[in-house]
Amino acid sequence: MAHQPSTIFRLTEVALSLDEGEALLPHKVAEYVQCRVADVQQWRIVRSSIDARRKGCVLRMYTVEFSLAEAQSLSQQAQQDRRLNVVTPQLAVAEVSLVTSAKTVVVVGMGPAGLFSALWLAKAGQRVILVERGQPVEQRVADVESFWQGGPLNENSNVQFGEGGAGTFSDGKLTTRVKNPLTVPILQTFVDFGAPEEILIQAKPHIGTNRLRHVLRNFRKQLQQLGVELRFDSCVTDIQRRDNSVESVTINDDEMIRCDVVILAIGHSARDTYALLEKKQFRLQAKPFALGVRVEHPTELINKIQYGIANHPRLPTAEYSLAYNDKETGRGIYSFCMCPGGHVVQSSSEAEGVVVNGMSNYKRDGEYSNSALVVAVRPEDFGDSSPLAGVRFQQHWEHQAFIAGGRSYQVPAQNMMDFLGKGTGGDINSSCRSGVSAAQLSETLPDFVVQGLQSALPLFERKMRGFVSREATLTGIESRTSAPVRIVRDSSGQAIDWLGVYPVGEGAGYAGKR
Ligand SMILES: Cc1cc2nc3c(=O)[nH]c(=O)nc-3n(C[C@H](O)[C@H](O)[C@H](O)COP(=O)(O)OP(=O)(O)OC[C@H]3O[C@@H](n4cnc5c(N)ncnc54)[C@H](O)[C@@H]3O)c2cc1C
Known part of the structure; x- marks a missing residue:
């Protein structure tokens, strides 16, 4: 029988009791596929979760990938076994193709939607200006702490506004019900910037507020290295178009920035910005x-x-x-x-x-x-x-x-x-x-x-x-569970009658949809 060390198998629903350590996983795999433990090679955990359906008998559940010395017969078993699969190599997703145009993109908002938009665009070679009404995370944490201790509310630097967006003071839960090939690259980006590696395998990954701040600082450094122009304390207070195409945004009622594309990643709490969009005849819908x-x-x-x-x-x-x-x-x-x-x-x-x-x-x-x-x-x-x-x-x-x-x-x-x-x-x-x-x-x-x-x-x-x-x-x-309004997009993701403006993230009002 041919030796196929490169065939990778995946076994789901491998259970460990609370008394059993993860070192037992290859034993459990060997028991299931009926081979010697020594033949289970290159094993790794790719998913972990908790099964608490039976109180007092809680199990830790794993999906394990492995290869075997004798893979042929197992490949046949995998064809009929719900729990066992042959792993087919995934094509790389979210590869960015380099852009050649000299367009200027203004990304509004440094929440997750704005940060990732800026990162992907900058990697593609685009000129990006990233504007945020709030403060860098260090100053923002100080502003929030002061407010929580009875100080004044800073309406531009608080739990909703500032570097990292609304989730900076959060659990950092990264659960999603949307199946999207971008999920893995996004989790990997968090890990590259200092999030715990286990988020790559957990069924319900979370980072934690204390670690998110460190992740954000590394995110900022990477954006700066890629040449993104970062502007804090910069609120978009106006937006202009010519012949239905966006032409510029105004910052703090003062400075006009000419641009070809605007990514509107404003979150669900920027009520003054929603009011601006209504005034500028964006199509909005209550939701x-x-x-x-x-x-x-x-x-x-x-x-x-x-x-x-x-x-x-x-x-x-x-x-x-x-x-x-x-x-x-x-x-x-x-x-x-x-x-x-x-x-x-x-x-x-x-x-x-x-x-x-x-x-x-x-x-x-x-x-x-x-x-x-x-x-x-x-x-x-x-x-x-x-x-x-x-x-x-x-x-x-x-x-x-x-x-x-x-x-x-x-x-x-x-x-x-x-x-x-x-x-x-x-x-x-x-x-x-x-x-x-x-x-x-x-x-x-x-x-x-x-x-x-x-x-x-x-x-x-x-x-x-x-x-x-x-x-x-x-x-x-x-009350801020999701946006109470939708900025209506066309099939290309652009705002109706505002070519070049892309409402994204929570504030666009499409969360949970693709
Ligand atoms: C305390 C808290 C805990 C949360 N916990 C979780 C969690 O554990 N897991 C989870 O998935 N979600 C959580 N959420 C929700 C999550 O934070 C949001 O869904 C997410 O932040 C939305 O990302 P976003 O980039 O679309 O918008 P936001 O994160 O809201 O970012 C929008 C940014 O745009 C800026 N902005 C707005 N208007 C302007 C303007 N005119 N000019 C310039 N900048 C502007 C804002 O200052 C803000 O920083 C939590 C939210 C809060 C408040």
Whole structure:
């Protein structure tokens, strides 16, 4: 039989108990394919996840690639075996072809969408100017820390705005439901800039806020080396076109930059920029998003619910995902952006509005685990039919949260049982470093959101016994789940009647679509 050392196989669903180390994986492979352990060569883990369906018997699941000394018969087995496959070499994707035109591209926004656009364009040899209204990450962290300690809100340098975009103070979760060949090169880019290598194999990769800052500094250096002109403290305040083609942008109402292409990567919170686009007759549409609260439990409680044990050195801090579709109202109610062992963060970007979100450090070792609990909202809920009605709807409820929090940017908070009408004066325990203030969260949300959450919580309790608990605290409001408006693009990705303008990322309003 021919010796084929180069044939690589992939075996899925290789299970390890909590007592077994990863060194046992080649043994498990050998057992499955019925060969000697010594014949399992070049093995490597390509995927890892947790199977916690049976509490008290949690398994770590792996996909392992390997080659074998005797590959021929296994190739035949692989044709009939659901778990075993021959690995076909992937063609390189996202190779950039060099451009020869002398076009100037202005990329607006240094969130993930803007940073990656600038990187790929610069690698292709394009002249790129990358503009950001906020500050470099070092200054931005200082501004946010000062705000959280009671200092003034800087409306251009905060949790939403500045180098790295909205995710800089985040869990750095990199989960996506979109199957896209660019996923691997993007993860690899993060690793090249200092993210942990394991994100390449994890089913649910995450970087952690503390490590993201280091990644961002390396990203910046690489962009500078590629010749990208980086401009902080530079807000696009106007945009001009000639014969339907973009011609220039204005920075800080002062300086005009001529350009041939504009990548609009402004995120979902730049309300003044959305207003500018409306004024300049971009085609905008109100779109659904979700609104609700953030829920916090002690980390050990969630671990116990999910794993049956409070802690184990071989288990990551437990996550959860809950969803319920209310047949009567047709609204989805679901958990979102879970941050195991993380912190609730005050995420305002506008005066007199309070917004919450969540972040975690790489180790996810905080005392509390938090997640958004949100209810779907639709354009019909916004009160009028104009494109920016969803923005005003968000602003209204964020202002109610500001009032409920005592008009000092403290986050309004309430014990979960009190919110459910099952008591009063319950404990409020929160990881939110900027401080919380006892409040009635029903005053900070529309009735249908309050009712949606109140009807879903007992059902979530059935799925996760102990979730509805006096130990749980709710904070509000979670309103920046996704963009409330879409910048309509044509089939080439350009804004309608604005040739050369490409709305991208979260702020374009197409997130989750290709
Ligand atoms: C606290 C927090 C935690 C999060 N956690 C996660 C997570 O764990 N995983 C996850 O996938 N997502 C998370 N998100 C959501 C995620 O951050 C966003 O989906 C993502 O950042 C969107 O990327 P973007 O590049 O489209 O926009 P953004 O990241 O919002 O970046 C837009 C940038 O454009 C700049 N800008 C806006 N207008 C202008 C203008 N006129 N001129 C110049 N610059 C401008 C802004 O300052 C901003 O830096 C979190 C968000 C927050 C706030």
